Amino acid sequence: MSLFAPARNLAVFALCLLTALPAMGDEAIKPTDEGRQASREVIQSLEYGHYEPVTLNNGWADKVFSRMLKLLDSQHAYLTREDIAQFSDLRTGLDEMLVEGDLDRVYAFYNLYQTRLENRLEWLVDRLEKQPDFDFTGNERLPTNLEDADWAESQRELDDLWRRRLKNAALTLSLAPETSADQPVVDTSVLSEIATIPARVSEPETPAGNDDKPMDSEKIAKQLADRYKSQLSRVRQTNTEDVLSVILNAATGSIDPHSEYLSPSRGQSFDIQMKLSLEGIGALLQQDSEYVRVSSLVSGGPAERSGQIKPADRIVAVGDGDTGEMISVIGMRLDEVVEHIRGPKGSKVRLEIIPAKAIDVTQTRTIEITRDTVSLEDQAASSRVIESHRNGENHRVGVIKVPAFYVDFDAYQAGDQNYRSSTRDVAKLIEKLKTQNVEGIVLDMRGNGGGALQEANSMVGLFIDRGPTVQVRDARGRISLYGDTDRGVAYDGPLAVLVDRLSASASEIFAGAIQDYGRGLVLGNQTFGKGTVQTLSDLSHGELKLTRAKFYRISGESTQLRGVEPDISFPSLIDKEEIGESALDYALAWDTVRPVSYRMYGEPWQFVSQLRQKHEQRAQNNPNFHYLMREAQLAEQFQAQNNTVSLNREQRQREMKAQEAEQLALENQRRRALGLPEIDTWTDARDEALQTGDDGEEPESPIQQAGLEESAEILLDYALMIDSRHKPGKTTTP
Template sequence: MNFKTLYKSPVALMLYGVCLCTTVNGQVVQVESAPFTFEPMPKHSAIAITVTTAIANYHYKKVKIDDSLSTRIFDNYLSKLDKAHAVLLASDVKEFEKYRFQMDDALVSGDLSGAFKLFGVYATRMNERAEYALATLKTAQNLSSTDVYDFSREELPWFNSLKEEDQYWNKRIRYELISLKAVNNDEKKAYQTLTRRYEKLKKGLDILKSENAFEVFMNAFTETVDPHSTYFSPKASTEFNMQMNKSLEGIGITFSFQDELPVIISVVKGGPVDKSGKIAVNDRILAIAQGENGEFEDAVGLTQDEVVQRTRGAKGSIVRLRILPAGAALVSKPKEVTIVRDKIILEDQKVKSEVKSVKQGNSTKKIGIISIPNFYFDAAAFNKGDKDYASTTADVRKALKAFETQGVEGVMVDLRNNGGGSLKEAVELTGLFINYGPVVQVRNANGKIQVESDKDSLVVYGGPLTILINRLSASASEIFSAALQDYGRAVIIGEQSYGKGTVQTVYPVGQLTGQNDPSLGSLKFTMAKFYRVNGASTQHRGVTPDISFPSKYESLNIGESALKNVLPYDEIAQARFSPVVGLKGVNELKQHHQERMNASQEFKFLVEDIQKVKESNAKKTTVLDLNKFALEQQKQQADELARLNKRRKLQGLQPVAALGDQTKSAVDYVQDESLQITAELISKSAGKSASK
């Protein structure tokens, strides 16, 4: 279900004079609101020209700065400002049309006045919406009606009049009141909370600066070229560098905004959130509270900086999050999770290994599991000559050597949720499992192809091998798994991977201009593309597993293919490589896998989970009736609790009294079934060896 809320939007009302009028419950209300205006700073012109030149000349995609690009920038800019079509009027958009073919000229010349005017109009309009909401909340609203509220207006036209817009916003405010009252059954508090929300929105608009307008417009440009190219303002640049260095004390998540709510896009292995076991990727953060007794503050309306500030903090301090689980309907009651902030321990993000005995039929196989959360490489220690520098490959090598002494018969590498990391490590890790040869091809913006290869003939492990991936396995994970799939060295199990086959680099804009001025921000842009040794790109399509599981991420718009303006899939010439003797019997492995899944209750739960997410996302409207909303929420909670306890009983776990009381299930069905596949692969490999 889409949750279109606009409080984080950087900006909102055409100029109707200082005294504006609107209606609340049919009564004319005077709203005092001066128009917002923004003027480019002198440095913005130079930055725009420099960034545009860099993108045009050095981006992997051959970018022509012309009217064709201009019209796409224009549409993207409007989308970034008012994606939900809930603030601007049709007359505003019609007036904006005169700028449609001027966006390219603005970037080349540095004359940003038109783009800033659009931003000012939107900021004024948004301010009017805040004023309307605050006026509306001063009177009691009808929370028991047959009116229908539409969650998503993205595909609907902009409003033709203020009256039409007011009608929508009145429904929206009533929906928000109903949602808030359903959390704590306190209508007075719901009005107070929502009033504070819109007061905060209004204050946020009041402190907007030219830097905000500039960053939004520049990213409307860069993201039109490709979604991984970004202009960072000085403040955003500092934050990006801190995240890359992973030197923060906090809770161990990264997030982005989806439909104006913070959505968790990754959980740092070993961080406080990961250890809690109660929060997962694609969960939505509804509210944040400090300490054990602090009042919850709505996440709706917070900027990215504000969410970071509220989740980050000193080691040992407490933050409480109100979470709506991934795929849950908006009528679901959110769960509250208490997290103790801590220093992210790098050791917890390193390779982990264990040995499991897997029973299959009348035999038991010993399988070594290697879990790789990311591809890490301590370049600083390496450059200093430290022989014990941190390295994924070194740690996996140690695990494989240890397996030899433990009688391991097969190995499974678990790359689920591994977002990538060092290209060097992806290449060297592949080399542990093959004799020698190319691992990945990298083509730069000039079309030059560089082949990254394993150059030694040492094979650390040559036995039965499977690799487990999911939709969140990206970049270096895809390079590693694709190479071993192309060589016929491993059976790939799981879900289609993320599909990020591009390489980005970050340059300080000051460096591009020949200055050393950090106040100019930085530019991240795509400068190369990865290709498999068979010539196919991992871009967009990712890696397709040999044996698949249904994906719980299928309906959550995760992956490269869910993004706009992504670079396309394509192919280049195959590199020269010699596959190992092809894996045989994969079709039989696939057949037996399907038979086990069909007989498994856990698999049925997985299929049901996916279907529930699809149904939730398909729901676009709700009736504005508090009683119906509460009853639907109660029923859904009861159904979810009953289903949860049914699953726990099958797993041999004690039932829980309420949702949110449980941590992650001790049973990892996907891993367990993948181990069954690995065990069968061991048997086939043994039979093959015996027949030689």
């Protein structure tokens, strides 16, 4: 079993998608003998090899069918209640069909969906070619999320939904300046189906620019018609492999989000991604409805260094080089999007994105990133010193940034005694900070998606004198214990670990061990919650990534789902409903195993109440930290408000301007407190946030810096509170 802790489902990149939604003309898409055999093998592996016991019965069949419906039509925009009722037998019989490889009935259901999808796109094109006259007055609104809505009773009901969708697309374009004929126009204002296939419908759009001349109705109709024709062409390319992937991923995805079936072509792409051998921008992508969303950034990669793109941003168009045509990727399958973004080192790629913090999804922006490879040097740990002035005295706190748990495996396996690793690098930085007379060290693991588990174990060993670090339980209930076996410590002073929602896998194991040992404080945000282990195995047709084991802390608590809870929490701009294990369907539950015996190194929890009180007092007086708290509150407020969009032109503009005004007022409040010049528009704030330094490195966000500086202040408080009686020596036995 592999004991690497992948960065937040590293395979997210390739796993819920199809290869190309195929076109079979009037012919029904049919299963193949290879597909039937793959079905039998996948179900057998799920039943006998998955970590969780899988019972193949009517209840499971219903889950698989429901999962398939969500993969195909999550927004209930194509199928009617009657369509689904025709295949109600799948809710009770799909388990036996998959076991036996009898796929004819489930393929028939997919063919019905394919027909509905093609008919809808043809319906849209037909209406647009008749030059509809859109009326942007009145009080109509369009819901942005119909996932929990009832299925439509008739096609007439769906016609009304799509009439409003089309009206919304036209309204979005009418609010935008004219674009050239070859400029992509992407409407992302309606969250639509989970695009496990490239057949999703999107309504074109560009950034709002009300001072420019709006497009006329004829151009709007042409832009939209061209978009739907292009999507219809992709839909008609659907093949049997695509359908098989949907069916088998509905089966695997009904058990846990990290078990996946990979078709032969997608398995090859997955292998390339795992090896990180191709040149690109250094971003892990996942499907998000019709869109491709940034799941995380590779530490030290060009995307992270640019500072222009963040997790949860959505990519809507891609252009190669300085002048290459911008190609809309809305509704495109993920592997195809990756191919557009990937390219030779030193070349440029332009991305049109919807920023995660965009008030309105019409506010897209285009960025440029230079492609590059990611080396160990790019991911290397680094250090700095933060100075604090208290009562006329200067204090120094060291900070070590650990972007990933890395190791040069080639050098290690070759017997090179000087091989590079995160633990070795951190040990050297600790010695450097000691010479600078720091009073404590903060390990900054924000954004650390994991890496080599052995490195997490050995790095814990820099701060404890031997001991267990993590328990791994397999599908049979057998528990393996891993830990540090080296004598001595590199640093025994005050310690804090700073984490956020993007800290996952190995970084969660490290933070959990430090917390359990009482070795230091954990600060920041609840971590991702990726506490499972997957293995990849060959099938007669394709490959299967299967969850086979689970991580547990030495205290007995799983890191799965809940992650690691910080001792002192900071506000976060990352929405836990979008990012994290708990945001994934059918995530395995949190549970516990027996704790192990381990040595206690301190009792920081005794001081947490006092530390939190001091922290809250400082936070209220820190403009950047106060801004972070208010920004998080505004994000929740806007999310609650934006469940519909107005189809009235004037009302839409008023709503957008009102939200921008709130954001602008908050930003200027921060600037006044810091003595900075105020800005006139919210667009100016976004432009400034995307500026990079003269060296092209990622700019230091004042908000990120505020969290780091406050962590240093908390650690300094802790260092001043503890005394000689809180030193190593106490032992606990469960």
